[in-house]
Amino acid sequence: MTHPDFLWRNPDPKPAYDVVIVGGGGHGLATAYYLAKNHGLTNVAVLERGWLAGGNMARNTTIIRSNYLWDESAAIYEHSLKLWEGLSDELDYDLQFSQRGVLNLAHNLGDVREGRRRVNANRLNGVDAEWLDADEVKKFCPIINVSDRARYPVMGATLQRRGGIAKHDHVAWALARQADAYGVDLIQGCEVTGFEITGGRVTAVETSRGRIAAGKVALAAAGHTSVLAERAGIRLPLQSHPLQALVSELLEPVLDCVVMSNAVHVYVSQAHKGELVMGAGIDAYNSYGQRGGVHVIEAQMAAALELFPIFSRARVLRTWAGIVDVSPDASPIIGPTPVDGLYINAGWGTGGFKATPGSGWVYAHTLAHERPHPLAEPFALDRFTTGALIDEHGAAAVAH
Amino acid sequence: MLLIDCPSCGPRDENEFHYGGQAGIACPTGDMTDERWAEYVFMRDNPKGWFHERWFHVHGCRTWFTVERHTVTHEIRKPR
Ligand SMILES: Cc1cc2nc3c(=O)[nH]c(=O)nc-3n(C[C@H](O)[C@H](O)[C@H](O)COP(=O)(O)OP(=O)(O)OC[C@H]3O[C@@H](n4cnc5c(N)ncnc54)[C@H](O)[C@@H]3O)c2cc1C
Ligand SMILES: [Zn+2]
Numbered sequence: 001m002t003h004p005d006f007l008w009r010n011p012d013p014k015p016a017y018d019v020v021i022v023g024g025g026g027h028g029l030a031t032a033y034y035l036a037k038n039h040g041l042t043n044v045a046v047l048e049r050g051w052l053a054g055g056n057m058a059r060n061t062t063i064i065r066s067n068y069l070w071d072e073s074a075a076i077y078e079h080s081l082k083l084w085e086g087l088s089d090e091l092d093y094d095l096q097f098s099q100r101g102v103l104n105l106a107h108n109l110g111d112v113r114e115g116r117r118r119v120n121a122n123r124l125n126g127v128d129a130e131w132l133d134a135d136e137v138k139k140f141c142p143i144i145n146v147s148d149r150a151r152y153p154v155m156g157a158t159l160q161r162r163g164g165i166a167k168h169d170h171v172a173w174a175l176a177r178q179a180d181a182y183g184v185d186l187i188q189g190c191e192v193t194g195f196e197i198t199g200g201r202v203t204a205v206e207t208s209r210g211r212i213a214a215g216k217v218a219l220a221a222a223g224h225t226s227v228l229a230e231r232a233g234i235r236l237p238l239q240s241h242p243l244q245a246l247v248s249e250l251l252e253p254v255l256d257c258v259v260m261s262n263a264v265h266v267y268v269s270q271a272h273k274g275e276l277v278m279g280a281g282i283d284a285y286n287s288y289g290q291r292g293g294v295h296v297i298e299a300q301m302a303a304a305l306e307l308f309p310i311f312s313r314a315r316v317l318r319t320w321a322g323i324v325d326v327s328p329d330a331s332p333i334i335g336p337t338p339v340d341g342l343y344i345n346a347g348w349g350t351g352g353f354k355a356t357p358g359s360g361w362v363y364a365h366t367l368a369h370e371r372p373h374p375l376a377e378p379f380a381l382d383r384f385t386t387g388a389l390i391d392e393h394g395a396a397a398v399a400h
Numbered sequence: 401m402l403l404i405d406c407p408s409c410g411p412r413d414e415n416e417f418h419y420g421g422q423a424g425i426a427c428p429t430g431d432m433t434d435e436r437w438a439e440y441v442f443m444r445d446n447p448k449g450w451f452h453e454r455w456f457h458v459h460g461c462r463t464w465f466t467v468e469r470h471t472v473t474h475e476i477r478k479p480r
Contacts, residue, residue: 286421295415328441
């Protein structure tokens, strides 16, 4: 038997690159791909301390949607969703992108008002959105318990029909294969341990595999961004938390849409293979431990059973956690830093998988032109000083 | 689940507590600038290692206190 062809080379680092991307998750890989494809920059390395896409990219619950409240967020997430709609063809890889519809449930009057407001805001921004009352929710997703005697009664929901899920591993592999084909070096087992900064400008990264000179350095390290930034003397408004998820054993098809509830901290879909995929809220404390408390999983399953009594006999197969980089306004931070040539793309927190192509697109543009892409501009680091926050706690909260 | 040592009640389960984030963030005094305000409100340490942090025994004696916890092993020790 012969091993099938590898999807990308496994090169040794060269002494110097035009752009060094730190972190080989979804965002790092998408950035490399668009640097090559949109801007012709191929003297680029992605440095990954573990293996490609072994961080949050491999741990998320893959929910994709763009129904965020504010204009700035709607614009960047909708740009991303439009890219998803063509990505399988473009990358010539079946990403199992399935636009099966995403429900965000409302359980109290506050939720109802927030949901309706968001539907209207979405429509004004050209993002598809509908408001469903409880009966319509039941029609769209028959296994939901909409009885008004439930602990958290379903009073309605927003629906984005173009939202859905994709297969995260396929997304990473497809982006990696294409970036590699353009000549980008994807270097695994290479941890960035420090930066060489000369006269306020970054000139190289120090790594577990030696010094690598860099024209520009682009952080795409998700939960570890603060640790890296600190080594460049930069303090950020980010906190790293565990975010847990779980899958059930494989079941017959029973749920054909995505259901999310901010109020009870659960979101669930059924993957193509048949397992129920459920996510929780973050564990409260700061951590880099890639694990969380069982009580968080317990609370999440209690909420799921309230909504879906039919799941009561499904068994949990495994649970896990990723480390997410949470920002004060639940929006990302994209753009230059106080160190010349050092760029940041972080703070996607609990919801950055959906942004993978959009984030890579605007970050690549920002790096290539040395000025923020218009869609990235509002997400600059200085908004925490100017006060121009993009507060997406309503649309993002724990949720995705 | 963490076991957290409340100074008044002794070791209790984590879900009796509310997390308060980094300890020792004092409200700035004197001339305020936007930069100083941003630093106070938003900027936080986020170390991989030992971290001084606040916990609130919300379902107990309602005391706020500081512990030192390791953000990888989750080991807790008296703050030093
Ligand atoms: C349980 C869970 C569920 C989620 N569900 C959803 C969801 O349904 N929808 C959604 O949109 N988002 C979701 N997310 C969020 C999403 O996964 C993240 O926002 C997104 O994956 C972050 O970007 P990334 O893929 O580049 O991160 P990662 O895959 O974490 O990539 C960062 C990489 O940087 C590497 N790195 C770190 N430090 C260094 C260093 N010093 N040197 C070299 N490399 C380094 C890491 O090893 C890692 O591979 C979820 C996250 C979790 C944990
Ligand atoms: Zn107490």
